[in-house]
Amino acid sequence: MMKLSRFLNSNRNAVGKPTDVRDGSALHALTFQAGISTGGKSSIQDRVFAPYSVFKGKAALSVEPVLPTFSKFGSGNLRVDRRGSMMLTFLPAIGERKYDYEKRQKFALSATEVGSLISTGPKDSCEFFHDPSMLSSNAGQVRKNLSIKPHADGSGYFVSLSVVNNILKTTERFTVPVTTAEFTVLKTACSFALPHIMGWDRLTTPLPGTLASKLSKVDPQMPDLEWDK
Amino acid sequence: MMKLSRFLNSNRNAVGKPTDVRDGSALHALTFQAGISTGGKSSIQDRVFAPYSVFKGKAALSVEPVLPTFSKFGSGNLRVDRRGSMMLTFLPAIGERKYDYEKRQKFALSATEVGSLISTGPKDSCEFFHDPSMLSSNAGQVRKNLSIKPHADGSGYFVSLSVVNNILKTTERFTVPVTTAEFTVLKTACSFALPHIMGWDRLTTPLPGTLASKLSKVDPQMPDLEWDK
Amino acid sequence: MMKLSRFLNSNRNAVGKPTDVRDGSALHALTFQAGISTGGKSSIQDRVFAPYSVFKGKAALSVEPVLPTFSKFGSGNLRVDRRGSMMLTFLPAIGERKYDYEKRQKFALSATEVGSLISTGPKDSCEFFHDPSMLSSNAGQVRKNLSIKPHADGSGYFVSLSVVNNILKTTERFTVPVTTAEFTVLKTACSFALPHIMGWDRLTTPLPGTLASKLSKVDPQMPDLEWDK
Amino acid sequence: MMKLSRFLNSNRNAVGKPTDVRDGSALHALTFQAGISTGGKSSIQDRVFAPYSVFKGKAALSVEPVLPTFSKFGSGNLRVDRRGSMMLTFLPAIGERKYDYEKRQKFALSATEVGSLISTGPKDSCEFFHDPSMLSSNAGQVRKNLSIKPHADGSGYFVSLSVVNNILKTTERFTVPVTTAEFTVLKTACSFALPHIMGWDRLTTPLPGTLASKLSKVDPQMPDLEWDK
Numbered sequence: 001m002m003k004l005s006r007f008l009n010s011n012r013n014a015v016g017k018p019t020d021v022r023d024g025s026a027l028h029a030l031t032f033q034a035g036i037s038t039g040g041k042s043s044i045q046d047r048v049f050a051p052y053s054v055f056k057g058k059a060a061l062s063v064e065p066v067l068p069t070f071s072k073f074g075s076g077n078l079r080v081d082r083r084g085s086m087m088l089t090f091l092p093a094i095g096e097r098k099y100d101y102e103k104r105q106k107f108a109l110s111a112t113e114v115g116s117l118i119s120t121g122p123k124d125s126c127e128f129f130h131d132p133s134m135l136s137s138n139a140g141q142v143r144k145n146l147s148i149k150p151h152a153d154g155s156g157y158f159v160s161l162s163v164v165n166n167i168l169k170t171t172e173r174f175t176v177p178v179t180t181a182e183f184t185v186l187k188t189a190c191s192f193a194l195p196h197i198m199g200w201d202r203l204t205t206p207l208p209g210t211l212a213s214k215l216s217k218v219d220p221q222m223p224d225l226e227w228d229k
Numbered sequence: 230m231m232k233l234s235r236f237l238n239s240n241r242n243a244v245g246k247p248t249d250v251r252d253g254s255a256l257h258a259l260t261f262q263a264g265i266s267t268g269g270k271s272s273i274q275d276r277v278f279a280p281y282s283v284f285k286g287k288a289a290l291s292v293e294p295v296l297p298t299f300s301k302f303g304s305g306n307l308r309v310d311r312r313g314s315m316m317l318t319f320l321p322a323i324g325e326r327k328y329d330y331e332k333r334q335k336f337a338l339s340a341t342e343v344g345s346l347i348s349t350g351p352k353d354s355c356e357f358f359h360d361p362s363m364l365s366s367n368a369g370q371v372r373k374n375l376s377i378k379p380h381a382d383g384s385g386y387f388v389s390l391s392v393v394n395n396i397l398k399t400t401e402r403f404t405v406p407v408t409t410a411e412f413t414v415l416k417t418a419c420s421f422a423l424p425h426i427m428g429w430d431r432l433t434t435p436l437p438g439t440l441a442s443k444l445s446k447v448d449p450q451m452p453d454l455e456w457d458k
Numbered sequence: 459m460m461k462l463s464r465f466l467n468s469n470r471n472a473v474g475k476p477t478d479v480r481d482g483s484a485l486h487a488l489t490f491q492a493g494i495s496t497g498g499k500s501s502i503q504d505r506v507f508a509p510y511s512v513f514k515g516k517a518a519l520s521v522e523p524v525l526p527t528f529s530k531f532g533s534g535n536l537r538v539d540r541r542g543s544m545m546l547t548f549l550p551a552i553g554e555r556k557y558d559y560e561k562r563q564k565f566a567l568s569a570t571e572v573g574s575l576i577s578t579g580p581k582d583s584c585e586f587f588h589d590p591s592m593l594s595s596n597a598g599q600v601r602k603n604l605s606i607k608p609h610a611d612g613s614g615y616f617v618s619l620s621v622v623n624n625i626l627k628t629t630e631r632f633t634v635p636v637t638t639a640e641f642t643v644l645k646t647a648c649s650f651a652l653p654h655i656m657g658w659d660r661l662t663t664p665l666p667g668t669l670a671s672k673l674s675k676v677d678p679q680m681p682d683l684e685w686d687k
Numbered sequence: 688m689m690k691l692s693r694f695l696n697s698n699r700n701a702v703g704k705p706t707d708v709r710d711g712s713a714l715h716a717l718t719f720q721a722g723i724s725t726g727g728k729s730s731i732q733d734r735v736f737a738p739y740s741v742f743k744g745k746a747a748l749s750v751e752p753v754l755p756t757f758s759k760f761g762s763g764n765l766r767v768d769r770r771g772s773m774m775l776t777f778l779p780a781i782g783e784r785k786y787d788y789e790k791r792q793k794f795a796l797s798a799t800e801v802g803s804l805i806s807t808g809p810k811d812s813c814e815f816f817h818d819p820s821m822l823s824s825n826a827g828q829v830r831k832n833l834s835i836k837p838h839a840d841g842s843g844y845f846v847s848l849s850v851v852n853n854i855l856k857t858t859e860r861f862t863v864p865v866t867t868a869e870f871t872v873l874k875t876a877c878s879f880a881l882p883h884i885m886g887w888d889r890l891t892t893p894l895p896g897t898l899a900s901k902l903s904k905v906d907p908q909m910p911d912l913e914w915d916k
Contacts, residue, residue, distance in 0.1 A: 048528070048536045050657030052569065065661055070277070078277045111281065115414035185573035185652065192653040194414065195421040196661070199279030203294060203425070299735070307735045340739065344872035423872065424879040428737030432752055432883070506757070506765045508886030510798065523890060643802035643881065650882040654890070 051089070052189060054182050060099045061159060061176040062089040063186060065193040066108065070202070084197025086114050086190055088146070090161050090174035105163050105172060107146045111198050114190050117148065120157075122180075125149040141166045156180050280318070281418060283411050289328045290388060290405040291318040292415060294422040295337065299431070313426030315343050315419055317375070319390050319403035334392050334401060336375045340427050343419050346377065349386075351409075354378040370395045385409050509547070510647060512640050518557045519617060519634040520547040521644060523651040524566065528660065542655025544572050544648055546604070548619050548632035563621050563630060565604045569656050572648050575606065578615075580638075583607040599624045614638050738776070739876060741869050747786045748846060748863040749776040750873060752880040753795065757889065771884025773801050773877055775833070777848050777861035792850050792859060794833045798885050801877050804835065807844075809867075812836040828853045843867050 051064040068084035085108040091099035107130065109117065116126045127147040133139055143164045148157050156179040163172045178186070195201055280293040297313035314337040320328040336359065338346065345355045356376040362368055372393045377386050385408040392401045407415070424430055509522040526542035543566040549557040565588065567575065574584045585605040591597055601622045606615050614637040621630045636644070653659055738751040755771035772795040778786035794817065796804065803813045814834040820826055830851045835844050843866040850859045865873070882888055 047532075047534070048657065048660045050526070050538045050660065052656055065658065067661060068279070074276075076276070080279045111414055112408075112410050115412075115417070116410040118417060119409055119413040179570075180577055181570050181574035183573075184577040185569055185656075188573065188576060188649050188652050189656060189658060191417055193658060194417050198281055198414075198418060199277065200294065200418060200422060202277045202279065203296060297737070303734075305734070309737045340872055341866075341868050344870075344875070345868035347875060348867055348871040420875055423875050427739055427872075427876060428735065429752065429876060429880060431735045431737065432754060505761075505763070506886065506889045508755070508767045508889065510885055523887065525890060637799075638806055639799050639803040641802075642806040643798055643885075646802065646805060646878055646881050647885060647887060651887060 052185060054176055054178060055097065055099070056093075056176050058093050059174040059176050060091045060093070061174075061178070062091070063087070063189075064089075065197055067196055068199045070199065078202065080199045083110070084199065085109055085111075086117075086193060086197065088159075088161070090176070092172075092174065103172075105144075105161055105174065107144055107161055109146075111194060114194055114197070118187050118191055118194070120148060120187075122154045123150055125157075138167070151177075154180075157183055281414060283405055283407060284326065284328070285322075285405050287322050288403040288405050289320045289322070290403075290407070291320070292316070292418075293318075294426055296425055297428045299428065307431065309428045312339070313428065314338055314340075315346075315422060315426065317388075317390070319405070321401075321403065332401075334373075334390055334403065336373055336390055338375075340423060343423055343426070347416050347420055347423070349377060349416075351383045352379055354386075367396065380406075383409075386412055510643060512634055512636060513555065513557070514551075514634050516551050517632040517634050518549045518551070519632075519636070520549070521545070521647075522547075523655055525654060526657045528657065536660065538657045541568070542657065543567055543569075544575075544651060544655065546617075546619070548634070550630075550632065561630075563602075563619055563632065565602055565619055567604075569652060572652055572655070576645050576649055576652070578606060578645075580612045581608055583615075596625065609635075612638075615641055739872060741863055741865060742784065742786070743780075743863050745780050746861040746863050747778045747780070748861075748865070749778070750774070750876075751776075752884055754883055755886045757886065765889065767886045770797070771886065772796055772798075773804075773880060773884065775846075775848070777863070779859075779861065790859075792831075792848055792861065794831055794848055796833075798881060801881055801884070805874050805878055805881070807835060807874075809841045810837055812844075825854065838864075841867075844870055 049064075051062040053060055053062040064087050066085045066087045068080045069082045070078040071081040073079050088107045088109065090105045090107075091101055092103050094100045107128075109128070113128055116128075120126055125148055127145065130144040130146075131140060132142050132144070145162045145164075147160050149160070150157050156177060158175055159178050160173065160175040162174075163170075165171070278293075280291040282289055282291040293316050295314045295316050297309050298311045299307040300310040302308050317336045317338065319334050319336075320330055321332050323329045336357075338357070342357055345357075349355055354377055356374065359373040359375075360369060361371050361373070374391045374393075376389045378389070379386050385406060387404055388407050389402065389404040391403075392399075394400070507522075509520040511518060511520040522545050524543045524545045526538045527540045528536040529539040531537050546565045546567065548563045548565075549559055550561050552558045565586075567586070571586055574586075578584055583606055585603065588602040588604075589598060590600050590602070603620045603622075605618045607618070608615050614635060616633055617636050618631065618633040620632075621628075623629070736751075738749040740747055740749040751774050753772045753774045755767045756769040757765040758768040760766050775794045775796065777792045777794075778788055779790050781787045794815075796815070800815055803815075807813055812835055814832065817831040817833075818827060819829050819831070832849045832851075834847050836847070837844050843864060845862055846865050847860065847862040849861075850857075852858070
């Protein structure tokens with residue numbers, strides 16, 4: 001708690017650009033509760049928890065890449081099975097520097113939605129709609145709307161998530177003010193993560209002398225075979 | 230199919246920036262057919278299929294890096310054997326959300342052509358010509374022309390491929406509208422992939438105490454040896 | 459010493475943009491003293507010293523990423539234990555090309571502060587305050603202030619650190635003029651380092667057929683599970 | 688040779704932006720001769736040759752990163768021994784698509800000089816001077832001058848190297864016109880390579896439970912220890 005307080009304090013002292021308020025112990029709580037909330041199912045080997053979190057007065061925003069999963073087909077080929085995404089998790093504040101993880105809401109940005117975020121300029125805004133039960137009988141019953149709107153003075157953005165649930169008759173809204181510095185971290189980190197959530201970091205060069213490299217000489221995807229048809 | 234529908238639907242709902250319409254099952258079909266279409270030749274170990282695909286009304290565009298291959302020479306040196314590229318695959322639509330993989334056409338962007346794509350601004354356009362049978366008796370018989378032209382309102386680009394085959398007396402043309410968000414994904418992913426298709430990700434630092442590091446002290450390419458002549 | 463002299467010399471010859479004045483032997487001294495100054499505690503296996511250093515007339519600035527540490531929890535999960543940072547080390551000059559490592563002062567930029575640095579334009583300035591003893595009885599006794607201010611002619615920045623210690627009644631101030639080229643190196647290297655100090659380079663894709671990938675099908679963080687609530 | 692011809696041909700066809708003229712066989716010759724020209728000394732294990740080459744009418748420019756070497760000190764620590772660089776190699780043309788490797792001249796860009804190149808805008812130019820025998824009795828006898836000047840129409844740059852040798856009474860000058868696309872490849876690839884020539888790609892995170900991670904708790908470079916003095 002000391003650290004967070006210290007950072008919030010230095011935050012007040014900061015000139016123009018607030019400093020990071022992420023806190024080791026908060027991360028601990030966050031990820032520990034995540035472990036619990038899944039009935040132990042999340043205990044995956046080498047699972048790494050390294051969210052980038054922005055803690056503000058009324059809500060916190062935590063961002064973390066979710067990598068794709070692959071499945072095998074043919075003789076040892078891998079195919080993207082479940083696409084990756086950037087997972088945004090919003091938590092409401094329930095006191096000074098306390099956030100209710102049980103009341104969290106998530107929004108998963110696809111690769112192209114990440115492209116929108118990366119290409120958002122100082123004056124731009126963007127908005128996405130997701131419908132969990134689309135095409136089912138419950139279509140339109142639950143609607144999630146993520147919007148990113150610039151501050152009037154260009155000092156950052158408001159990142160808002162609203163979740164309207166017509167079944168439970170509930171409406172939840174989270175708004176987290178994000179500074180230019182924090183948004184730059186998001187853009188830079190998302191640019192880094194994008195090829196990873198696309199699975200491009202798994203592309204490997206065949207080593208000389210291996211079967212793979214021999215076969216690759218007749219690889220139909222090799223450039224020269226562009227000429228085949 | 231559900232997922233794609235859902236995304237297309239959310240696509241209609243999207244404000245300003247469409248969301249990703251890539252679909253796991255479509256990827257499946259795409260790569261599975263790819264596996265078939267090569268008579269099994271493509272069954273390379275650890276071959277990864279992770280194309281970034283844009284599905285639109287009249288055609289789909291699928292982009293994937295093709296890494297270089299290396300060959301050995303001297304005592305354990307590696308040299309780029311076949312240069313890498315960014316492979317663009319166009320597929321014509323043959324129904325709602327159905328694309329004919331057999332009628333695909335490919336265009337392989339070289340490193341420098343990728344440089345053109347990356348440096349293409351919101352108002353810029355670029356165009357490339359490839360001739361598969363150049364310098365042969367069939368020179369000019371088959372011509373491929375890829376063009377990237379910006380939308381009038383700056384909301385994205387038209388990516389078009391035309392293939393004129395004077396032998397078969399055929400002309401094929403594919404046009405895929407690409408949003409700013411989708412083009413940002415292409416630029417970001419291509420910037421990530423560029424050093425890989427150039428083979429620069431394979432450059433390795435000699436470890437201390439190894440023969441390599443000892444020899445590297447007299448490596449003719451080391452900076453100080455710039456002074457040799 | 460020859461090299462440094464040579465570079466300083468070529469520096470004088472340079473037109474518009476000075477060249478790098480980093481020096482192998484200076485690095486040697488710097489890191490060797492670092493090894494000593496910690497009573498051997500810093501002798502960590504595979505510890506790599508590769509600071510980017512800018513040597514100027516009155517002071518030197520050395521920048522190096524400090525990676526996060528992880529701790530285990532649950533069954534094999536990893537959690538960021540100590541967050542990473544970009545460590546700036548200032549050294550006062552005590553003669554021509556001589557710097558006093560014992561009088562060094564450090565300033566650790568958090569991920570968000572790195573975001574500020576990366577988003578600093580040619581005309582922008584930014585400033586950070588740290589208080590080591592915040593919330594303790596000594597709060598406000600020692601104040602560190604890092605400022606980055608652009609040159610009037612846009613040819614670079616002044617990077618200054620002031621340390622006011624009311625207990626020791628001391629005030630130290632370091633100012634290092636940084637050229638646009640040197641600042642570009644800092645921005646580019648910090649953009650590269652940012653995901654690493656965030657721990658995102660440790661995120662791994664579950665391999666097909668492993669327990670991890672099976673469990674990941676029910677991973678609460680997977681995109682589709684965005685829809686769970 | 689076919690490929691190169693083909694590319695040169697498509698080059699003539701290109702609209703606005705020329706395509707890559709790099710050629711597998713040319714690379715072969717280039718690297719093979721490199722192997723020879725060093726009396727076999729360059730036969731380092733896992734040495735990879737993957738230059739990015741621009742072949743033009745009067746000269747060719749080949750660019751390749753040279754990674755740093757490390758030496759051990761203390762108990763298993765690594766220190767940058769020889770700094771990395773971007774090595775530019777110029778070759779004069781001695782016929783159509785023929786270049787004289789024996790008459791090559793090299794220029795090694797330091798990290799900061801790479802920073803200059805990366806920050807060079809469409810209208811900017813930059814210039815560097817190196818003196819191999821600086822501070823020796825031969826100081827000023829051999830002077831190397833690399834300049835990058837923009838085309839008047841902003842379509843690219845002229846990259847020129849002049850080498851004046853007052854001892855041999857020789858003056859050599861190479862000028863290679865580089866298109867915007869080719870320069871974008873250089874900037875993108877140099878941005879990728881920069882952290883590698885700085886040795887930052889070798890920084891590693893201590894694994895939990897290892898001696899390293901235990902020691903890192905008292906690592907003098909850890910952020911919190913910024914507060915120590």
